[in-house]
Amino acid sequence: MKKFMNAADTMVAESVEGFVRAHEAVVMFGSQRKCVRRRELTPGKVAVISGGGAGHEPMHIGFVGRGMLDAACIGHIFTSPTPSQIISAIDETDTGAGCLLIVKNYDGDVMNFEMAMEMVADRHKIEMVVVSDDVETARSGEDRGRRGVAGTLVIEKIIGAAAEQGMSLAQLKALGDRLNGKVRSMGVALSGVTVPQTERATFALGPEEMELGVGIHGEAGHSREPFCTSDVIVEKLCTTIAADIAIPSGAKALLFVNGLGSTPPAELYIAYNAARNFMEQRDIRVERSLVGTYVTSLDMQGLSVTLALLTDEEIALWDQPVATAALQWGSSV
Amino acid sequence: MKKFMNAADTMVAESVEGFVRAHEAVVMFGSQRKCVRRRELTPGKVAVISGGGAGHEPMHIGFVGRGMLDAACIGHIFTSPTPSQIISAIDETDTGAGCLLIVKNYDGDVMNFEMAMEMVADRHKIEMVVVSDDVETARSGEDRGRRGVAGTLVIEKIIGAAAEQGMSLAQLKALGDRLNGKVRSMGVALSGVTVPQTERATFALGPEEMELGVGIHGEAGHSREPFCTSDVIVEKLCTTIAADIAIPSGAKALLFVNGLGSTPPAELYIAYNAARNFMEQRDIRVERSLVGTYVTSLDMQGLSVTLALLTDEEIALWDQPVATAALQWGSSV
Numbered sequence: 160m161k162k163f164m165n166a167a168d169t170m171v172a173e174s175v176e177g178f179v180r181a182h183e184a185v186v187m188f189g190s191q192r193k194c195v196r197r198r199e200l201t202p203g204k205v206a207v208i209s210g211g212g213a214g215h216e217p218m219h220i221g222f223v224g225r226g227m228l229d230a231a232c233i234g235h236i237f238t239s240p241t242p243s244q245i246i247s248a249i250d251e252t253d254t255g256a257g258c259l260l261i262v263k264n265y266d267g268d269v270m271n272f273e274m275a276m277e278m279v280a281d282r283h284k285i286e287m288v289v290v291s292d293d294v295e296t297a298r299s300g301e302d303r304g305r306r307g308v309a310g311t312l313v314i315e316k317i318i319g320a321a322a323e324q325g326m327s328l329a330q331l332k333a334l335g336d337r338l339n340g341k342v343r344s345m346g347v348a349l350s351g352v353t354v355p356q357t358e359r360a361t362f363a364l365g366p367e368e369m370e371l372g373v374g375i376h377g378e379a380g381h382s383r384e385p386f387c388t389s390d391v392i393v394e395k396l397c398t399t400i401a402a403d404i405a406i407p408s409g410a411k412a413l414l415f416v417n418g419l420g421s422t423p424p425a426e427l428y429i430a431y432n433a434a435r436n437f438m439e440q441r442d443i444r445v446e447r448s449l450v451g452t453y454v455t456s457l458d459m460q461g462l463s464v465t466l467a468l469l470t471d472e473e474i475a476l477w478d479q480p481v482a483t484a485a486l487q488w489g490s491s492v
Numbered sequence: 493m494k495k496f497m498n499a500a501d502t503m504v505a506e507s508v509e510g511f512v513r514a515h516e517a518v519v520m521f522g523s524q525r526k527c528v529r530r531r532e533l534t535p536g537k538v539a540v541i542s543g544g545g546a547g548h549e550p551m552h553i554g555f556v557g558r559g560m561l562d563a564a565c566i567g568h569i570f571t572s573p574t575p576s577q578i579i580s581a582i583d584e585t586d587t588g589a590g591c592l593l594i595v596k597n598y599d600g601d602v603m604n605f606e607m608a609m610e611m612v613a614d615r616h617k618i619e620m621v622v623v624s625d626d627v628e629t630a631r632s633g634e635d636r637g638r639r640g641v642a643g644t645l646v647i648e649k650i651i652g653a654a655a656e657q658g659m660s661l662a663q664l665k666a667l668g669d670r671l672n673g674k675v676r677s678m679g680v681a682l683s684g685v686t687v688p689q690t691e692r693a694t695f696a697l698g699p700e701e702m703e704l705g706v707g708i709h710g711e712a713g714h715s716r717e718p719f720c721t722s723d724v725i726v727e728k729l730c731t732t733i734a735a736d737i738a739i740p741s742g743a744k745a746l747l748f749v750n751g752l753g754s755t756p757p758a759e760l761y762i763a764y765n766a767a768r769n770f771m772e773q774r775d776i777r778v779e780r781s782l783v784g785t786y787v788t789s790l791d792m793q794g795l796s797v798t799l800a801l802l803t804d805e806e807i808a809l810w811d812q813p814v815a816t817a818a819l820q821w822g823s824s825v
Contacts, residue, residue, distance in 0.1 A: 425549040
């Protein structure tokens with residue numbers, strides 16, 4: 160296992176410290192390093208907080224900043240942050256308008272965020288949006304077991320912009336839930352991931368195999384298939400996504416191709432090209448695009464495709480200025 | 493060799509097509525797809541053009557847009573663009589104030605850019621800045637053989653901002669040459685790269701080996717050493733960089749940790765943390781930072797460290813708005 164690290168026990172702390180130092184104009188540690196937060200809060204704005212296990216960088220710490228999150232809490236690798244961390248983030252960023260928690264749908268995350276929410280219910284107004292965009296885990300027919308993956312970025316960006324514009328906590332909660340019904344993702348891996356603590360791959364693939372339907376925690380996916388061309392792989396992902404959601408003719412969408420950790424940019428653009436073709440052939444109007452490594456699974460070689468059906472108003476929120484480490488446009492730091 | 497691609501012969505064209513479609517608000521193909529250019533030119537501004545082989549994405553096409561490049565030409569993988577491509581870019585973007593070519597120091601690139609320059613000398617005022625920031629290839633004691641690597645990004649950003657502010661061609665040429673004297677980079681690889689055409693790795697490393705001093709074309713480096721911790725690796729890079737350039741006490745700098753293709757963001761931040769410590773221990777004031785995958789060598793697992801000593805004026809140019817696919821701040825698309 161060759162990684163740029165010093166020790167399995169210190170790698171998360173060192174990585175987050177490097178992140179905060181590199182982006183010190185935008186973010187700072189919260190008290191006792193329990194969260195990473197914006198340097199400057201906007202009084203009267205609903206605080207937007209997210210978090211999850213480490214190993215998905217730049218998510219979520221890379222989304223902290225004006226126009227997106229107020230704070231993010233990071234757990235150990237692939238492990239939820241603690242209620243104590245989440246409470247600290249809430250206490251430090253809620254300026255009185257309340258707090259929206261955006262949580263990916265995993266038992267551990269949901270449990271800890273809910274626990275934090277209950278523990279501070281006497282002093283904070285809080286709502287929670289649970290993101291569950293992974294079509295792979297929808298096979299059971301109920302949303303409950305569906306994981307939150309790369310689509311989380313889209314929801315955090317749009318919610319963040321709406322909060323910046325002064326939307327109330329109740330409205331933000333409704334917007335988040337509505338968005339979650341319109342965002343779908345699916346991933347593929349050409350390799351498993353090596354978890355530093357164990358030095359073992361979470362699953363092994365032969366030189367001619369790929370794993371369809373992977374999540375972002377090194378879980379095996381839905382099916383192992385023979386490795387094939389990018390166009391065929393992307394068509395499989397897009398077909399499953401398109402079958403999972405009703406798409407009105409002429410629907411407007413954001414198309415997001417996300418690298419899972421070690422996929423080079425040039426390959427992500429090859430995949431994007433195929434995904435774009437797929438969508439346009441089905442009369443989906445790709446109004447906005449994002450291509451890059453934003454929601455990772457350590458060093459997994461793989462990618463995911465996310466389709467978000469958006470209204471004009473939601474697209475306008477996507478376009479609003481954002482000044483974070485990972486997403487930045489229309490705004491000076 | 494598992495990559496997201498369809499065929500070795502089409503991968504560059506498909507990747508660039510995906511790129512242009514994903515960033516259609518910012519860039520477009522030039523005539524006959526000979527270059528990627530800004531959608532909107534600024535009349536009276538010096539045109540800034542770069543280019544090089546494919547396989548380094550997002551460089552250079554990801555740097556095309558307001559505040560940085562006017563156009564970029566892409567050759568085959570690790571191969572210079574042709575004079576015909578470069579001439580096309582010049583003809584399409586020079587609005588009368590002349591054209592600055594920013595070229596990485598490789599024989600093929602320099603030759604083709606010089607040839608293009610001579611062939612249009614009757615109708616365009618042109619200057620060329622050759623970037624040679626790689627300390628590894630400086631061992632011969634002369635700058636001539638030194639390669640251009642990740643530091644190219646820093647020079648293109650600052651030159652692009654100065655051009656946007658109306659700086660003349662002669663001034664930009666002088667600024668570029670001055671910057672090149674103050675930017676130093678060095679890379680390390682934990683794996684070789686697999687060139688799609690040959691399906692072979694350019695060099696092979698054992699599970700406990702690393703290659704110090706690698707460039708961005710899959711060349712082997714200066715020395716093969718036992719793999720070690722990130723802190724020790726980064727100290728080796730920084731020590732070589734610091735020995736290569738006179739650094740006044742209290743010097744202000746931009747520190748850039750660049751992923752070479754398949755290094756995940758979390759690991760880049762661990763390396764940044766060590767590089768930042770190194771610089772601060774030597775009284776170098778890290779005023780600006782960049783961490784990410786910007787200048788790649790296909791899917792190489794590795795990274796480079798770039799140190800750029802900058803004046804306050806140069807830092808102010810770095811901070812100026814930029815709206816490209818890969819770098820974007822302070823500016824709306």
